[in-house]
């Protein structure tokens with residue numbers, strides 16, 4: 766089943782007299798439960814695509830359906846509710862609260878959740894069992910990103926959006942973070958959408974979407990999906 770269905774979606778930015786078609790008439794269907802990797806050069810529209818899918822920004826025109834519901838006309842409150850109930854996010858920067866420990870940071874993601882996951886169980890799934898009481902400054906970048914993943918997933922979202930999740934990490938740590946995401950996708954059937962500059966990460970995807978100049982240039986479905994630890998890093 767398609768979790769997202771996009772028809773003729775455009776996002777046009779106007780700054781002074783300059784018009785940028787960040788998304789230019791995009792048609793796209795994304796399947797539920799998959800790991801989807803979005804590749805493309807800087808400025809090609811990757812983050813814009815993430816923003817309109819996740820209701821962070823409105824598209825200028827076109828139809829965006831999430832599980833059959835038209836979300837492109839949602840008002841502010843409806844978009845907030847949509848994000849709160851269904852979506853999790855991680856970014857290149859971990860955005861942890863420095864004066865809260867690991868468990869408290871993850872608890873933040875649990876607020877208002879209908880069916881939250883158990884925090885200690887989730888922490889052991891991201892490889893941080895027994896580290897509940899550590900503070901962010903006592904952890905490596907990769908560990909902090911795994912706390913951020915736990916915080917995003919504790920509400921058991923339908924979709925996890927990841928914008929350059931390994932952008933600040935070295936190869937070994939990056940792979941560990943990706944493997945964590947991969948395990949959680951399998952365990953909870955969370956649809957995962959990863960935006961990256963690193964083409965190697967495409968090897969762990971079910972579906973790879975290439976974007977250029979606001980257009981989808983190719984969609985490929987991998988016959989063989991690699992374990993994140995086996996990726997040959999670019």
Ligand SMILES: Nc1ncnc2c1ncn2[C@@H]1O[C@H](COP(=O)(O)OP(=O)(O)OP(=O)(O)O)[C@@H](O)[C@H]1O
Pocket residue numbers: 778779780785786787805806807808809810811812813814
């Ligand atoms: N708020 C904005 N106002 C004006 N133009 C914008 C805005 N946000 C993005 N753009 C433009 O839209 C285009 C697509 O930007 P986007 O951030 O989606 O690219 P990206 O593929 O995520 O790039 P990167 O890999 O560098 O993060 C770019 O030309 C960018 O300058």
Ligand SMILES: [Mg+2]
Pocket residue numbers: 811812813
């Ligand atoms: Mg971007």
